[in-house]
Structures are given as C-alpha cells and as structure tokens.
Amino acid sequence: MATHSARNNYMKLPATQQIARRFSNQTALIGVIGLGYVGLPLLLRFNTSGFKGLGFDIDEQKINALNSGSSYISHISHSQIKSAYDRGLRVTADFSQIKHCDALILCLPTPLTSDREPDLSHIIATIEMLAPYLQRGQIVSLESTTYPGTCEEELLPRLERTGLVVGEEIFLVYSPEREVLGDPVFEARDVPRIVAGYSRACLTLGTALYEAVTERVVPMSSIREAELTKLLENIQRSVNIGLMNEMKMVADRMDIDIFEIIDAASTKPFGFTRYYPGPGLGGHCIPIDPFYLTYKARLLGIDTRFIELSGEINRAMPSYVIQKTEWALRQQSKNISDAKILVLGLAYKKNVGDPRESPAIELIDLLTKQGADVSYSDPFLLTFPKMRNYQYSLVSTELSASILSSFDVVVLITDHDCFDFDLIQAHSKLIIDTRGRYRGAITNVVRA
C-alpha cells in the first residue's frame, strides 16, 4: 500500500483528469472485449449513453451476426443492434484495434474446469492478446466474477510486462458485472456499480468510466475486496437456494408444500427473504462462482463448508426430480424407461432464453439415458441449443390439449409466464411441478 501512495504522489493529476473528461463528455472510445450475455448489453449501454463503442470477440460468428444487424441474445432485438450501428457502434475480431480505445472492459467467462477449479484461461489468453496493443493512458477493467487476488496475481504482472507503469501509465480496474437477465424491475443503469482500482488514479478513472453509464458507483478500497464482494452476493444466493431445496425435501417427507411455507414466512416484514427451491441451479453464476472462493480458501488452508454443502444439495436436485417422477409413474404402473415425457422449459430461468447450465438439460440427458422418450417445450428456445457437454437435435413442441394428453408425464422445470398453465393442468395425465406453480391438492400434480 505504501508503494501506491508513493506512486500517487508522482502522479500527474491533470493527466488523469484529462482522461476522465473523455468519459464525462462521451468522447472516449470504449472497447468491450467478449460480446456475450454481459459484454453485448454493456456495449449497447455505453452506445445509448452517447459513446460510439467498439466491440471485440474472437468468435467470428458473433461479429458477423452483429455486422449483419442481428442479435444472438433473445432479450436484445435486431433493431437495437441496428440503431446502435446508426449511432456509431462497431465490432471486430481484429485485436490490433485495441490501440484506439480509451478503456478496455473485459467481459469474459470464468467457468470451472472438469475438476471444479477456476478456469481463468479466457482471461489470461485475452490479456495476452491485448498486451501488444496496450497504450499509455488506457484503462483495463475486468468485469468477470473471480476469486480475490486474480487481478493482482494474474492481470497485474501481465500488464507490467508491457513496460507501462500500472497505476500511473496504464490503469487497472475491477468492477464486477451485476447484469440481471430479464428482470422487469431493475434497469442496468439503476444497479449500483462496485468499482476498485489498483492505485488511487485507477479508482478515479474507473469511477469516471462507470459513472458514464451508472447512477451510482460504490468505490472500494481494494480490488481484492471488490472481487470478494461479487462472490459473496452469489454465494449467499446459492446457499439460500440450497437451504430451500433441503427444506423442500424435509417438508415433502412431512407432506407439507414448502411453497406455502415460504410464502407465509415472507409475510414477516423483517428478517425473512424469499428464496424458492427448484430443480437445480442454472445460469453462469450461481452454480459456478462460489467454487472460486472454495479454491482460494483451500489454498489458504480453510474450508468453505456452506458452499460445499449447497453445491452438493443443489446438484442433487435433478436426480431428486427424477426420483419423484419415477415414483409418480410407478403409482400408475409405468416406468421411466418406456414413458413419453415432456419437459416444460429449457432455459435456466423463467421468461428468458438462456440455456446455460440449465438443470432442464441435465434432466433431459438423465431421462434419455434411462430410455425415456423425451420432448421439450420452450417458446424462448425453439431449437435445442448447442452445448459443450450435450448434443440433442430436438425442437420445441408446441403445446395443445391433444399434444399434452399424448405424454405420460409433463415435468415443469421452467415456469415461463407465457405457458398456459390451465391448459397444461387440464390435459396432462401427470404433472411433476418443480416450481410450486400449482398449489393445493390437485389430483394430477405431484410436487418435486
């Protein structure tokens, strides 16, 4: 820390202010690297806030799609892309363009390896691709969720190797994304932004950068704190969902509907927060991020037992759903192996078309391996998406009375509001409800 202060004393403040002014008057060129679920919306947000914006991705398909005016993310329309181009947005796979940007915002995936350890390969490969083009005065901001120490241990030395003095000549910022997929209430601009910097100048410039697109920036005193903050948000969510999944199984044994209990507990105006159980975790954050902390804690010789426990319970949920399905079919003298099964909802979350880590997909895989004849219906994913671990050439089944009645069992995984739940209830032989969509005793509904 002493070295930062020393650096700050030598820092030419007017230069920092000059750079900051380019963000407040929208003349800065904002480079966003990684145009996925986080990067593309962020790039569009800068663009609608008055910046031109230059997007980078190694995936030529994404670049071509955007250049031809199409969106590949279901909640972003083609016309949004076209309007952004009209306002000067450009995207490229040519990383030499990096040199023209004032800020480089890295929106890269941080998945787990098959051993459930952090996979920083996307970040490391990207920073090495950028390095040759980095310029004095640029800001490099990482938005990916990762363990405390990543920026200082992995990014800092690679930036230092450019010969530029980090914190003085080039500025390292960490600001975890808080993108909220398909949330009707919160606009991205209204969600406060955590920002931390390697030096005081880094924090000043990071704040200037994000204030251009966010109502409120929350500065933190170190990058490691900001890294842990984002993890804690997702850890709390994972643990609370895990708790509700355990409580669901306990309540089920007592023949009590956990959804009724959660709703009643939520009437307490303090001290209780509503989380629902489900068929397992999905998405790119909650099932994965907590294990980033587990990894780092283990290196320091300390356990993260809540994370391990919630991981274990949440991962067991698809099997639990299958057990309940098996049990319910058996009551009708049927087996999974020769059942015709319709999975309702493929996306990991309602009202969006994002299939990442969706438990529906694991469920389809498990049921298919047991010999079931599995179809699915999801108006947000009309064809079964390409996944790293699963390959199915399925298309979404359109729901009707006769279609529904042709299945032995309908497994409700994602309760998109656009589903006709009355139709489903009226015409399905058997419904396995993992979302508490049906309440009270209904003869053809089994909770799972």
Add this chain to the structure above:
Amino acid sequence: MATHSARNNYMKLPATQQIARRFSNQTALIGVIGLGYVGLPLLLRFNTSGFKGLGFDIDEQKINALNSGSSYISHISHSQIKSAYDRGLRVTADFSQIKHCDALILCLPTPLTSDREPDLSHIIATIEMLAPYLQRGQIVSLESTTYPGTCEEELLPRLERTGLVVGEEIFLVYSPEREVLGDPVFEARDVPRIVAGYSRACLTLGTALYEAVTERVVPMSSIREAELTKLLENIQRSVNIGLMNEMKMVADRMDIDIFEIIDAASTKPFGFTRYYPGPGLGGHCIPIDPFYLTYKARLLGIDTRFIELSGEINRAMPSYVIQKTEWALRQQSKNISDAKILVLGLAYKKNVGDPRESPAIELIDLLTKQGADVSYSDPFLLTFPKMRNYQYSLVSTELSASILSSFDVVVLITDHDCFDFDLIQAHSKLIIDTRGRYRGAITNVVRA
C-alpha cells in the same frame, strides 16, 4: 381432513359467531399463560386494545412484581404496568381462574434438553394444569415455536381427554409469536400474524382473536404448516448468520474486513440480504428453534444438514473470539491467563437488556476458566443476571478513560448504541471488535 369437514357440518355456526363477537367488541376475557418476553407484551397489547386481560404464571415473583406495579423486562416500563392495571389488567398464579377466560394463549418456553432435543415439558405441564378448568367455548392458542406435529400429537389428545370435542366445543389454535425485541421500526400490531386451527371453526375463532390486536392475519391451511413456517423463519436466519461467520473467517485469512464486503454487497438492489457475523448466536430463538426441525426430521429419517452446519459454526464463534484475543495479546507478550479483560455488552442483542443465551456470557465463562480477570460493562444489565448454567456476582463497570486504560484488552460483544465508541477507541490498549463497529485500519483494533 374428511373428519374436520364432517365436524364443520355439525358445527352450530351462530355459536362460533357469538364467540367471535366477544373479540371484536372487546368483551372477551383474554388469558395469557406465561408472562415472559412474549406473554407479558402480548397481554399488554390486548389490554391497550380494550381488553381487560388476565395473566397467569407459576412464578410468584413475576406475579408479585406486576401486582406491585413493577416491570421485570427492560423495554417495558413500570408506568406501562400501572396503566394496564388501571384499565383492568390482572395477573395470578391461581390456575382455577382459567375457567373465566374466553381465550387461553400459551406463551411458554420451548428450550432444548442437554442432548439438544426439544424440551416440551413447559407446554405439557401447562396444558395438564389447565385441563381441569377448561370450559366449552374456550379457545386454546399456542404461540411457542415448535416442530410440525406438536399441537396435534401433544396438545390435541390432552384436550380431548377433557371430554370436550376439539374443534366443536373447544378450539385449538396455533399462532407463532413474531415478537421483535427492541425493534424501533416495527410495531407488534403491524407484524402480520400466522394463524392456523384444528378445524375450520378453530381457524375462524383464532382469526377473530388475533384480529383484535393485529392489522393482518395470515390464515394457513393446517397447524403443521404454521408450525413449520415459524421454524423456517428462524432457520433461515441461523443459516445466514452461520454463512457470514464462515465468510468472516475466510475473509480474515485473506486480510479482508467482511463488514466492508457485506455493506458493498448490500448495494445490490435485488438478491442480496444483509446479515452480519458476530461472536455467536444469542436469544431464545435462533440458537435453539432450528434443532426442533432437526429432531422431527431425524424421526422421519432425513437430515437437516444446513441446520447442523450453521449450529456448529455459530457455536464455535466464542472460541474463535478467544483465539483472536489470545493472538492479539501475544503480539503484546501477554497471556489470557494473566490479562485484565473488559467485556463490552452482556445482552445478546444491541440496545436491549435480554441476556438469554448471550455469547457474552459463555465468553466470560471461558475467559474466567482460563484464569483471566474479567469485568463487563452493560448499561442495560447493571448486575450479572441469574442464569441456569452460569453464576457470577459481577456488576457492570462504568466506562471512563481511566477505567478503559486499566484493562489489557476490551472485547466488544454487543455494540449498544449508547456506548461511547470514540472514548473506547481513544483509551483502550487493545480492542477486539466482533461487530464491525470500527472500520479501516486502526492500530489498537483487531477484528474477530
């Protein structure tokens, strides 16, 4: 359930309505049994809402105190007691008076045995004491937190033994207390009330009873659901505090202040709820209630792993505080065994005088056993309270610059707002802060 419906058909509805009217026009005599932290405030609430109110307790000391116009609960004033008497409140240890009451509300402790199993002895002893005096038309409502099945397995058969038909002639209600100690925001009247009844008539009458003192009654379809609801509220709290305690230890190993992280995460307007770590759980609910579910689940052959884990971690917190104290003293070449230690705060919660299950008391015990010379300061508990497991003849130390500087270490356990934290920080040699009251790097403050 079929039997309930049959019963309801025979129920003389006008009679139920006649009883209900006595609650809406405040002519009913409300009997509250057990005049502790829950029962006494409830009795006063009925009294200020226009009912006379008759309190029962087997503890003659409580009866005598109230009859002489004194309160024994720090947040209830003597004048509140006197005014209630002016409005007709009476209390007695004579249980034959039971027969005059329209409603009997049981506010009894449900602690754990030394084996950490539910101790229903207070409930069972009380219902057996009541039984001889029960009358046709009376409502018996239990407010104690307990496992699903308690009312139907323990209360119901004992009520049936009176010869009165439960659900028709005598009415069994369950409505878990949601008393909030020292909360400046929520008035008891504004906190919605969960109510469940053994029959539909029971629910109707329970609703009428509590609507007399509560803005909103939340009816539930069965007593077992209402029993589980209250447990879930406290389980969620216990698990979330346990999680934050674990995260505190992880963050500490990374030299990060968890309080800064929690506050930053709380700026997320959705999906994150602020819970703080601490020196261990206290009070009569959170450390105890979750194990009521553990017990019942075990009987059904199912584990409650989140409850076990949070219990384990939360119970280890006083030892963690001692380890940190030991470490900090060692930096100054001192040992706990010959240290002069001041514990700040004895109550389990800030700004109240309730010592039940307070970790401060376990801490004082552990430190004393290690040979330390321990004092405490708590303006809400001027003398060390009588406890079941601990006996200390200590009185609260008044804080001053010279007093503070005479101690080797000050351990902040309960951060009552009335403490002068600047004075404490200015004059203590060493502060162990378990509440995140001091932020940033302060030379004489160690986080624990």
